[in-house]
Amino acid sequence: MDFAERYGPWAVVAGASEGVGAAVARQLGERGVDVVLVSRRQETLDEVAATVPSRTRTIALDLSTADAASALAEATADLDVGLLVYNAGADPNAALFLDRPVEVWQGLLARNCATVVGLTHHFGGLLAARGSGGMVLVSSGAAWGGGSHLAVYSATKAFDLRLAESLWAELGPRGVHVLGMVLGETDTPAYRRILAGREREGLADPEDVARDMLANLGEGPTFPPDGTPFGALPRRQVVELMSQGASMLHS
Numbered sequence: 569m570d571f572a573e574r575y576g577p578w579a580v581v582a583g584a585s586e587g588v589g590a591a592v593a594r595q596l597g598e599r600g601v602d603v604v605l606v607s608r609r610q611e612t613l614d615e616v617a618a619t620v621p622s623r624t625r626t627i628a629l630d631l632s633t634a635d636a637a638s639a640l641a642e643a644t645a646d647l648d649v650g651l652l653v654y655n656a657g658a659d660p661n662a663a664l665f666l667d668r669p670v671e672v673w674q675g676l677l678a679r680n681c682a683t684v685v686g687l688t689h690h691f692g693g694l695l696a697a698r699g700s701g702g703m704v705l706v707s708s709g710a711a712w713g714g715g716s717h718l719a720v721y722s723a724t725k726a727f728d729l730r731l732a733e734s735l736w737a738e739l740g741p742r743g744v745h746v747l748g749m750v751l752g753e754t755d756t757p758a759y760r761r762i763l764a765g766r767e768r769e770g771l772a773d774p775e776d777v778a779r780d781m782l783a784n785l786g787e788g789p790t791f792p793p794d795g796t797p798f799g800a801l802p803r804r805q806v807v808e809l810m811s812q813g814a815s816m817l818h819s
């Protein structure tokens with residue numbers, strides 16, 4: 569099976585209007601897969617869709633709402649979807665837990681966990697029935713440990729990583745490739761907004777991240793394949809290191 573046969577004819581990219589999601593959408597188009605692009609801003613979706621060299625459908629949808637998964641399932645019901653890439657997930661707040669109303673964190677939880685469960689259950693069922701395809705859940709180095717300014721974000725990213733690993737184990741034997749894609753700091757518009765003008769060296773290029781993702785769809789459960797960079801460090805040290813890392817965003 570070639571790439572488009574296995575992961576096409578359609579892919580759904582949730583969080584496709586910029587950064588890694590936009591790069592994934594374009595690269596899927598270059599590989600002959602048609603793309604459903606999902607995010608909140610219709611105008612930005614249209615701009616990205618115009619750069620995708622295959623058929624596209626744009627869906628403006630807030631993935632943090634309670635009915636987001638069922639709305640997306642309905643909006644793609646007429647398509648043969650072979651790949652789900654769930655990319656939306658950054659925390660635009662980068663704030664202390666008690667410095668935001670609980671509704672903000674509940675929205676993050678809904679987008680990064682509840683909607684992901686809804687969509688992986690929906691598309692996972694369809695993919696298992698056809699016996700081919702894939703699902704990618706984008707996680708983060710924040711999944712490796714909690715820390716100050718990371719409470720809900722790191723918890724949701726650990727959730728996504730564990731979900732991807734478990735679905736890899738359950739759905740792999742049924743022909744479905746599942747990948748937990750662990751990103752480090754990446755030069756996306758959303759991350760630039762968090763950096764707010766601060767300089768930062770060594771950011772990954774979203775095009776390279778997208779290329780790594782699509783080249784490793786069948787190499788799960790995770791990319792990179794290595795374990796946590798913290799090895800056997802005591803948890804207190806891990807949390808202190810994570811807190812130091814996050815604190816540079818607030819200096």
Ligand SMILES: NC(=O)c1ccc[n+]([C@@H]2O[C@H](COP(=O)([O-])OP(=O)(O)OC[C@H]3O[C@@H](n4cnc5c(N)ncnc54)[C@H](OP(=O)(O)O)[C@@H]3O)[C@@H](O)[C@H]2O)c1
Pocket residue numbers: 582583584585586587588589606607608609612629630631632654655656657658659679706707708709710751752753754755756757758759
């Ligand atoms: N950038 C990094 O340094 C970094 C590091 C580690 C992990 N990651 C992970 O990589 C992924 C992409 O991150 P990113 O930096 O590109 O930021 P992001 O805020 O997750 O943005 C990615 C896309 O998601 C869409 N999106 C955000 N919230 C949404 C919502 N509620 N409903 C629908 N669409 C939504 C955005 O478009 P709209 O604004 O138009 O909705 C955008 O197209 C995330 O899962 C993040 O956790 C990023």
